[in-house]
Amino acid sequence: MSDWHSWAAIAVFVGTYALIISEKIHRVAAALGGAGLMLAVGATDDVSAFYSEDSGIDWNVIFLLAGMMMIVGVLKKTGLFEYLAIWAVKKARARPFRVMVMLIVITAMTSALLDNVTTVLLIAPVTLLVCERLALPAAPFLIAEVLASNIGGTATLVGDPPNIIIASRAGLTFNDFLVHLAPLSAVLTLVLVLLCRLMFRKTFVYDEDRAAEIMELEEKEAIKNPRLLIQGLVVLALVIAGFVLHPVLHYEPSIVALLGAGLLIAVSTVETGEVLAEVEWPTLAFFAGLFIMIGGLIDTGVIKQVSDALAGAVGDNAMGGSLLLLGASGVLSGVVDNIPYVATMAPVTSDLVHSLGGGSDHVMWWALALGADLGGNATAIGASANVVVLGIAERNRRPISFWQFTKYGLIVTTATLAISAVYIWLRYFALA
Template sequence: MFYEIVSIGVFIFVMIAIITHKINRTTASMLGALIVIIIGVFEDQMDAFTDYIDFNTIFLLLGMMIFVNVLKKRNIFTFIGVYTLKKVGHSVKSLYFILILLVALISSVIDNVTTILIFIPISLAICDSLDLEYFPLILAEIFASNIGGTATIIGDPPNIMIASAADISFVDFSKVMFPLSLINLLALVGFVFFVFRKELNKKIESKVIDSMEFESLIENKKEFVLSFILLILVILLFVFQHQLNLEACIIAMIAAFFSLFLLERHDIDHILKEVEWESILFFMGLFIITGALEETGVLSFLADKLIGLTSLSSDVFLGLLLIISSSISGFLDNIPFTAAVIPVIENLIKLSPKINFNIWYYLSAGACVGGNMTSIGASANIIALALLYQFKGMKVSFGRFLKYGFFIVLINIIISYIYFKIIF
């Protein structure tokens, strides 16, 4: 019982530190991780690192941060931003719509973090060019990346786990979840257009767009073309990673070190200094703290409580599953939560005549869209806000994010429940 109380206490301490900003989130996260290791939550101290830190995510972040910084020096993202403006930039609403749609579509086939790492520099460059506020567009893209991730098996790690456990094919999963993702995305567009209507009604002077030139952005044509080719190749590698049998982190490291070899062969210090080391350490600490909750059985306890709810009607139970999974995923990494719940769902299907196979889709929807609730609800959220601070010095508080995240998650849960009721 001692270890359970300490694990919960450490988790609450880190959440309070993040919410109040009294302590730097990385310091709080790493201190919390060290506490659960020192007191002996893990049988072997190294188990905390080998069993619970998701090194696929850590090296994915590291590799893509290096890659993005190499390409950013060649103005590739600013170029794409200006090109986008030339095509659809005469209306802020059309610009938002195109970028939200692109982020969601790419997030359905590529890891959300990778999508965010590609699009945030582009979006910041666009905002600078048009003198637009950063926060509304970055927030919309964060929400779009998590909603887009619900569309396919490969869009978000929980979907891979659920599809594997339930033996759902890529096509069967997409038939159910892709339309839901699209409906939720349209709801997001409506939400953003209403909440940020003042910003979106801003007029863009045609002469500002017309005066923008591509030529001035290309300082070295050979390096620029090579950067563009590298970007396309890396995106293709992510799209076909399962066919190529490559982990996401391996692709990210390939991108990082091939780009360094081809474009920054001698001096890489300035590139490595641009890596968001604070975010990487924060993730590592958070993985260990969540691992402590799993190691002590706290996550399993929460999952087992779902069994007690099956005495309710199936409609009420499935609605509660959506609410519970999205709420927990708003504060905890959805990967360990999904891992803890899957065995419980398997038993529920076997033991309860009220529960059928469709419960897997409810779990997927809740675990994925719940990540939009808070600034730490998903990896993409943390990285996007870290990039916003790194490049523009803008901090977004936990409360400010929650003010919008709570409502978009609520809207998506209601839509998901109605959608599932109709198709099932």
């Protein structure tokens, strides 16, 4: 690609990003318009946009979301989420902060076992019902959950898609992630709880009358269709097993989710049209546009130039290089989706690892993982889970603006990356 194409791609991406931030037009329209311009200026083409694994639409992400949205859509009809909402509020004695802590911990732990997108698809409907019952604003709770999902997903190989890419490239195992990142993820979850106590302190208003009403409710009465609930839970359990057994079965999560959705529709009496109506089609369209725009930056070599510049700055300084990689990944993953970013950076990091050698070589991979996973919290479009929850909130008439999310995300990202930098320094250098 020529320099002209590179500058055109940068201009399109920056202009689209500015429109998304300004919210002058809907983010889906901005993303699709930006994707169209990338194709129009020749920064990418139809083959690259629709068929390339490196710079095209990540269909695995699209179909994973579609499949899980269909499963969640069926489960919503059973009353399961109402049951869980009442149960959670009663366990927390209807105290708003206790409810938030419970949801944060559940989200972080579940995101470590599943992926963070699947987790927020399951937790967000419960949260909306909890907030409705307690007459609380939903935005703080949803934002806290998204932040928790990205932090919790850092802990394991399957928790966040970038970790899968890193594990494949570096030859790391599930246990490697548990040993090196899970302890830090637990600490960062605790830090998130403390930050939420400060950031959302005006939200935690206790309504004694509403609390008394909820404590008198019987959650079992919320279940509307027991047979459909059993069918849905069995299929969901099979899907989760498919996710966990990915190293053995070698089925991509998207395939597992679509098989689960198809099976649930086949065995239940729910109309196919009703299930498809539950899919967040605008969210999927937004992802498609975003992938094409980032693909334009990859095809024109813009991201590769950034990666090479980072590699040149690192040199043979392992500690400085790992901290620089952590910080740069944190910043860039807040702007571009962390999946294509890690896919682009993986070969660069591999070269750094081989050039550095020694016992601390894996620290570069952990720095890349932490920066990409935690940096996704920085903005409303920094990670897939963020976009999904914003779509759910908008559909339920509880919209969360770009800046409403980002002003809290930046605080959490800055704190968690700073703690991660200290962790890397202590574990791999000072105490090694």
